[in-house]
Amino acid sequence: MEHFEARLQKLAEITVKIGVNLQPEQELIITANLNEAGLVRRIVAEAYKAGAKNVAVMYGDEQNVLARYRYGSQRALEYAPGWYMDAIARAHQEGAARLAIYGDNPALLKDVDPEKIAIHSRAQAQAGHRISELISGFAVNWSIVSHASPEWAKLVFPQLDEVQAMERLWEAIFQTSRINTADPIAAWQAHDAELQTRIRWLNAKRYAALHFRGPGTDLQVGLAEGHLWAGGSGVAKNGVRCLPNLPTEEVFTMPHRERVEGWVSATKPLSLRGQVLEGIRVRFEAGQAVEVQARQGQEVLEKLLETDEGARRLGEVALVPHSSPVAQTGILFYNSLLDENAASHIALGRAYVENLEGFEGASEAERRARGYNQSLIHVDWMIGSDQVEVDGISSDGRSEPIMRSGEWVALPSS
Amino acid sequence: MEHFEARLQKLAEITVKIGVNLQPEQELIITANLNEAGLVRRIVAEAYKAGAKNVAVMYGDEQNVLARYRYGSQRALEYAPGWYMDAIARAHQEGAARLAIYGDNPALLKDVDPEKIAIHSRAQAQAGHRISELISGFAVNWSIVSHASPEWAKLVFPQLDEVQAMERLWEAIFQTSRINTADPIAAWQAHDAELQTRIRWLNAKRYAALHFRGPGTDLQVGLAEGHLWAGGSGVAKNGVRCLPNLPTEEVFTMPHRERVEGWVSATKPLSLRGQVLEGIRVRFEAGQAVEVQARQGQEVLEKLLETDEGARRLGEVALVPHSSPVAQTGILFYNSLLDENAASHIALGRAYVENLEGFEGASEAERRARGYNQSLIHVDWMIGSDQVEVDGISSDGRSEPIMRSGEWVALPSS
Ligand SMILES: [Zn+2]
Ligand SMILES: [Zn+2]
Ligand SMILES: [Zn+2]
Ligand SMILES: [Zn+2]
Numbered sequence: 001m002e003h004f005e006a007r008l009q010k011l012a013e014i015t016v017k018i019g020v021n022l023q024p025e026q027e028l029i030i031t032a033n034l035n036e037a038g039l040v041r042r043i044v045a046e047a048y049k050a051g052a053k054n055v056a057v058m059y060g061d062e063q064n065v066l067a068r069y070r071y072g073s074q075r076a077l078e079y080a081p082g083w084y085m086d087a088i089a090r091a092h093q094e095g096a097a098r099l100a101i102y103g104d105n106p107a108l109l110k111d112v113d114p115e116k117i118a119i120h121s122r123a124q125a126q127a128g129h130r131i132s133e134l135i136s137g138f139a140v141n142w143s144i145v146s147h148a149s150p151e152w153a154k155l156v157f158p159q160l161d162e163v164q165a166m167e168r169l170w171e172a173i174f175q176t177s178r179i180n181t182a183d184p185i186a187a188w189q190a191h192d193a194e195l196q197t198r199i200r201w202l203n204a205k206r207y208a209a210l211h212f213r214g215p216g217t218d219l220q221v222g223l224a225e226g227h228l229w230a231g232g233s234g235v236a237k238n239g240v241r242c243l244p245n246l247p248t249e250e251v252f253t254m255p256h257r258e259r260v261e262g263w264v265s266a267t268k269p270l271s272l273r274g275q276v277l278e279g280i281r282v283r284f285e286a287g288q289a290v291e292v293q294a295r296q297g298q299e300v301l302e303k304l305l306e307t308d309e310g311a312r313r314l315g316e317v318a319l320v321p322h323s324s325p326v327a328q329t330g331i332l333f334y335n336s337l338l339d340e341n342a343a344s345h346i347a348l349g350r351a352y353v354e355n356l357e358g359f360e361g362a363s364e365a366e367r368r369a370r371g372y373n374q375s376l377i378h379v380d381w382m383i384g385s386d387q388v389e390v391d392g393i394s395s396d397g398r399s400e401p402i403m404r405s406g407e408w409v410a411l412p413s414s
Numbered sequence: 415m416e417h418f419e420a421r422l423q424k425l426a427e428i429t430v431k432i433g434v435n436l437q438p439e440q441e442l443i444i445t446a447n448l449n450e451a452g453l454v455r456r457i458v459a460e461a462y463k464a465g466a467k468n469v470a471v472m473y474g475d476e477q478n479v480l481a482r483y484r485y486g487s488q489r490a491l492e493y494a495p496g497w498y499m500d501a502i503a504r505a506h507q508e509g510a511a512r513l514a515i516y517g518d519n520p521a522l523l524k525d526v527d528p529e530k531i532a533i534h535s536r537a538q539a540q541a542g543h544r545i546s547e548l549i550s551g552f553a554v555n556w557s558i559v560s561h562a563s564p565e566w567a568k569l570v571f572p573q574l575d576e577v578q579a580m581e582r583l584w585e586a587i588f589q590t591s592r593i594n595t596a597d598p599i600a601a602w603q604a605h606d607a608e609l610q611t612r613i614r615w616l617n618a619k620r621y622a623a624l625h626f627r628g629p630g631t632d633l634q635v636g637l638a639e640g641h642l643w644a645g646g647s648g649v650a651k652n653g654v655r656c657l658p659n660l661p662t663e664e665v666f667t668m669p670h671r672e673r674v675e676g677w678v679s680a681t682k683p684l685s686l687r688g689q690v691l692e693g694i695r696v697r698f699e700a701g702q703a704v705e706v707q708a709r710q711g712q713e714v715l716e717k718l719l720e721t722d723e724g725a726r727r728l729g730e731v732a733l734v735p736h737s738s739p740v741a742q743t744g745i746l747f748y749n750s751l752l753d754e755n756a757a758s759h760i761a762l763g764r765a766y767v768e769n770l771e772g773f774e775g776a777s778e779a780e781r782r783a784r785g786y787n788q789s790l791i792h793v794d795w796m797i798g799s800d801q802v803e804v805d806g807i808s809s810d811g812r813s814e815p816i817m818r819s820g821e822w823v824a825l826p827s828s
Binding site for chain 2: 024040041044049053054056057059064067068076079080081084087088090091096
């Protein structure tokens with residue numbers, strides 16, 4: 001096994017070259033926590049080597065976030081700095097790429113009054129509205145990578161001490177980031193090429209529905225009319241191809257909001273609002289979740305579905321083979337950046353615009369008629385395993401195998 | 415002796431309450447290095463307790479500065495982020511106070527090509543022009559405090575190991591910041607009141623000149639016509655009184671650029687451009703340094719004086735009693751924030767506009783005629799000690815004692 005520092009260095013390299021794909025003369029904005037400086041410094045050096053004209057690291061500190069909630073006035077809760085958010089938005093408009101390093105303490109705010117969190121989150125969302133639009137509108141190349149933190153590691157490995165837990169979590173991050181291969185950059189290029197081939201194949205099929213079968217599951221997921229499959233790398237509006245999530249294993253598309261039928265059982269626990277939900281079973285009828293069960297956390301699940309009308313319907317269906325490196329770790333990460341790459345999944349709530357052909361040109365009513373679902377929530381939950389089969393159902397009702405024993409069927413050689 | 419953490423906490427308190435004097439509902443921008451998070455976190459908490467609506471910590475990392483010089487392209491040297499600098503300027507225009515924490519590695523750039531440093535410094539100065547104007551124009555309340563760093567500590571205490579050197583430097587920072595007193599806030603209020611009383615007394619005197627006498631020194635420093643004494647706290651244009659330097663011990667005013675006569679000997683070594691100058695002696699004639707000697711570093715001193723016409727003339731004369739806490743440490747800090755508060759001093763080069771009555775309304779020619787000196791440099795050097803006497807010379811030629819054996823004479827009771 002390679003030395004930790006050598007693998008951190010490789011992670012920095014694939015982050016700059018594969019994740020962000022930073023271009024010569026481009027600027028890079030990095031958001032990170034103070035305790036992530038070891039990785040950040042390596043990324044900064046790689047970015048300058050790649051020709052960055054500037055690397056701006058915007059360090060945050062979770063202790064200062066807590067200080068605001070603990071000591072701040074009502075005005076401090078209601079305020080978010082427009083001068084700061086507008087500056088980041090301006091930088092992206094001027095062409096800066098973006099990298100987020102994710103290693104937050106998942107339980108940071110567990111003792112903070114939820115009302116305070118809601119007030120400040122709203123202020124931040126308003127002040128950061130232009131940034132969100134630019135990033136979700138894919139104006140520039142961007143990426144997110146994971147970084148182990150002590151609190152996160154202890155949540156994932158509660159039976160280990162902090163040092164061991166950190167080691168295990170880093171090991172998992174390196175493994176799922178393909179750092180443990182001989183040539184990680186080549187590995188990512190090959191993997192992305194496979195994802196793009198699979199996407200082209202699925203897009204050509206134009207299935208009307210997917211059929212999931214397994215223990216406790218017999219679910220038909222109708223697909224939106226004009227649905228598009230997506231996944232892996234994408235080309236931002238500035239013309240740069242990047243890999244927004246590192247790692248990424250899924251290919252995903254848009255379900256039809258009114259065409260989901262049958263029973264489905266979750267294959268993994270779901271971490272939601274600080275609770276772990278287990279043994280989830282849901283029955284869909286005409287796209288709507290009409291029966292909901294959970295061995296643990298049923299109330300939280302029911303509250304979630306009451307958020308709005310779209311919360312009871314699906315916004316995403318994603319296919320991930322059981323052999324994916326994330327699945328192979330066997331770890332529940334309590335972090336959707338990793339967990340949603342461990343198994344095929346569906347998401348309650350909001351759909352992604354990139355999964356509907358001609359979304360921009362279509363009216364609200366037309367989008368809805370074609371199957372687009374809107375909601376304040378988007379919650380992924382895992383329904384795939386090595387015991388789940390997936391078929392594609394064509395518009396004339398024929399059924400074709402897509403996944404068997406949790407793995408992709410072989411593509412016809414072209 | 416109090417525990418380190420308790421004293422760091424007191425330093426945070428006086429920084430917010432005495433240094434910045436942060437107002438309720440005001441925003442605070444802090445610039446700091448990554449390794450200063452311990453003090454910064456305490457300051458952030460104090461700022462929120464004082465009613466800050468937001469505390470934005472802009473962390474820098476010296477390793478990333480080096481990465482730019484080491485790996486960056488020519489374009490990276492020539493570029494500074496306008497979007498970032500403009501955002502800080504906007505924040506100050508919207509009322510944000512500013513705090514700088516100084517703990518830089520003084521030798522950080524010692525192996526970097528000076529040409530590269532010059533190119534990037536120019537780009538930064540241009541991009542940061544609005545910020546400089548706002549801060550030097552005293553648009554908002556601001557302050558600077560010191561923070562020990564390993565490299566700085568080893569420079570000050572080369573004979574100690576790093577841990578001991580850090581301890582000694584922190585000890586000196588606490589002592590000179592009056593943290594070791596029973597009530598530091600009261601101590602600073604009393605000290606500032608004394609400075610203000612001394613300033614009122616000197617301003618009422620309207621001396622034509624100061625006369626310094628001591629070993630190797632017999633120097634007459636004519637004062638600018640309409641000179642004003644300043645020091646300690648000041649009121650920013652937003653109406654908030656603050657203490658821009660912490661610690662501060664000096665009262666200072668503007669010499670007349672053409673009225674300095676005689677010999678003066680430095681009482682301490684001068685750290686300049688990475689070299690230590692010792693045994694400096696200079697003779698002034700009609701305001702100009704006409705003879706220059708240094709036992710060590712004479713060449714550096716001569717180069718300095720060749721910068722421009724104003725570099726041979728004085729821009730500041732400052733009085734500091736030998737009993738000042740900074741002088742009492744007996745330490746040479748290689749940092750003018752501390753060193754210039756250790757002894758009476760004069761500065762070659764640029765004068766301060768706040769030291770001339772009606773500066774804004776006066777023409778260039780008028781300012782000059784009244785004694786204002788302009789230059790690209792401003793270099794303070796120490797000429798006071800417990801053996802130096804200072805007299806004030808009134809316009810009719812009478813002489814009155816100001817300092818005896820390095821201490822202020824008693825003020826007449828009013
Ligand atoms: Zn997904
Ligand atoms: Zn999702
Ligand atoms: Zn001074
Ligand atoms: Zn000075």
